[in-house]
Amino acid sequence: MTDYTAFRQEVRDFLRANLTSELIRAGQLTTSVFSDFDAGLAWQKILHAHGWAAPDWPKEYGGTGWDINERYIFQEECKLANAPAPVMMGIQMLGPMLMHYGNDEQKAHYLPRMLSGEDVWAQGYSEPGAGSDLASLKTTATRDGDYYIVDGTKIWTSMAHHANRIFCLVKTNKEVKPQAGISFLLIDLDTPGITIDEIVSLDGHVEQCQVFFEGVKVPASQLVGEENDGWSVAKYLLEFERGGHNFTIDLKKQLAKLRQQAGSVKSHHGRPKLQDPVFRHRLAEAEIEAMALEQTELRIKGSVSAGGNAGALSSLVKCVGTELGQRFNELSIDAVGQAAIPFHPKSLDPRYGGPTPAPDYALTSMAEYINNRAATIYGGTAEIQRTIIAKQILKL
Amino acid sequence: MTEEQQMLRDASERYLRDNYDFNQRRDGFRAGNYMSQSHWDAMAEMGWMAMPFGEAAGGLGFGMQECATVAEQFGRFLVVEPVLDSVVIAGALLSYPGVTAPSAIVEAMAVGEALVIVAHEEQDAAPSIKNTQTALTETADGFQLQGAKRFAAGGGSATHFIVTAMLGEQFSYVLIARDAPGLQVDSYQTYDGRSGANLDMDMALPADALIVSGPLAEQAFEQARERAMLMASAESVGAMQAALDATVEYTKQRVQFGQTLSSFQALQHRMSDMLIQLELTRSLVASACRAHDEGAEDARRLILAAKVKAATTARRVTQEAIQLHGGIATTDEYSVGHHFKRVTALESWIVSREEALESFIAAVDAA
Structure with a gap:
């Protein structure tokens, strides 16, 4: 077995030298999959300068070429050190897809700009009428000479208000069955005819947008893969959205934070909440579930290292990881009680240094709880994942 | 899974799939049986009884990973024979490092000739060490064992029992044969298709019946x-x-x-x-x-x-x-x-x- 001690130390040393207190604060105040945008971008530039912007990419495209264990260690150390999360749609999702389906020109143009943070990508998949049933999407791209003319709308385009580009699934043939008439287009968000509406989430913050396209002229060279073959491109990409994530790292972080919260609050009996038998019981049961997930992720990692494929087990992990994260969120708001209720968005801004209505340990509980309801909806809902398991593993 | 575990898994699965018939099991239960002697003998033949014991005692020296592969198949095929109860659980008490048990009993267990069941639980009490009321007292030529044990799973077909008892303040356990004078065994069937036994004891034991006492x-x-x-x-x-x-x-x-x-x-x-x-x-x-x-x-x-x-x-x-x-x-x-x-x-x-x-x-x- 390879020894990763030296690698882990190298990552730790790098983090200690480069994570400023402002960046750490942004990491600590992260309440969803997205950190403060500026902090995330600043961190990505630091990573890029060190050659670490794309932990999952092969070396030839400017990635690290790390094996699965190194990637895991890097993810874990970043999380534990409270590094902010850069916007990931480009590097984590579009990048691997372009390496597989993109032409040389597209790779040469887009991949380096993704790494440097010069391009920030949004994802244009869902539409108001096409969520889980993605193939029913209605945004059209009509070929007109060297261009496609795009009309329609995309929703849940995370971070589109900060992005300069969007990758979209569009309908290029309405005559065939839905999956067969879809194509994959890269679109510059500065193109005339595009408007971006911000969507305020339950926590009062904007992460999601709706993007409208009206007669938008997109050069035909921006098509990825073959025309009408967008569905297989999209499926390949979705695997990265589902399979690339390690939930154990998040859950361990959540658990440590939860212990700190429950240790800071006194329960009705005057002792810390962490010693309340009812709370301890619930916490222990959730912790045991997290251990079972950890061992399952290790099992999958072992089979992937040995050349296997996670397959539908990534659906299993997605279901359990997200639902367990939500369970920890509930324990967190239960631990801090009314201290979770003050609505004070400024206190979640890493640049704000003023007084807050609630103690520091309670600042993120409510926003995390609220924002994480989306975890079982995005990336294929919990129900879609269960259907995948039923079809692919149980063969129902 | 190691190759050895894979082989063990395949062998136990094959045997049980081909031979461990569900209807036969049900008919056996309805006839009042505690287990099937012929399955027991076949399992001994295949070496399953020898799994956890050291090689010196005629065992295979397997760990819990190997035993678990067999246990899993037992769960699938609803095996009622208390193989694991005897060799893994009672076996652990007899072969714990530093514990000296008569080698004859371990050797007999490893070939399926002895079926040893741990009798620990008592009436109205969860089975922890703290709830042990059964008393062992020293006599001129050995011990007197007095008390009652309840719900010893697998006990219906046991040839021997390991009985836990307090020797003064010392948690202890003794090995006694089912037919030992002064031991009354009431056995019964259980909902899971197996057997259990209740033990009532007021009996004299020779000094060598005590296996171990105290922290060990x-x-x-x-x-x-x-x-x-x-x-x-x-x-x-x-x-x-x-x-x-x-x-x-x-x-x-x-x-x-x-x-x-x-x-x-x-x-x-x-x-x-x-x-x-x-x-x-x-x-x-x-x-x-x-x-x-x-x-x-x-x-x-x-x-x-x-x-x-x-x-x-x-x-x-x-x-x-x-x-x-x-x-x-x-x-x-x-x-x-x-x-x-x-x-x-x-x-x-x-x-x-x-x-x-x-x-x-x-x-x-x-x-």
């Missing part, structure tokens, strides 16, 4: 309890697998409202949840067995977690299996209900789910 006895007992948690969990994994397989198979065939039950999404998702829970449990149980065998630092925490998870999950999955089948699964003719009964018995066997959960909390606090 407690340590050995604790190890046996850990192994019981692992075996119960592994067997539950097998039982859940069988219950899920049967459910998938049945819902693909059963037609209602003009379509197979398996085509209803509400049912598909419930079966997916059964699979999710089964696989999570499988991962945790395998890691706990590995940690136990390797003497890993976090072994105890993993074993307790595995026990809690397996007991919780097995209850849920087998209940779901009955519900998704419908009426058929509530009959004695159908296998799934028997998996349900077996995992229910395993839940509180030697270490209950709730005790394991409390101990888990204590282990986390101590860490």
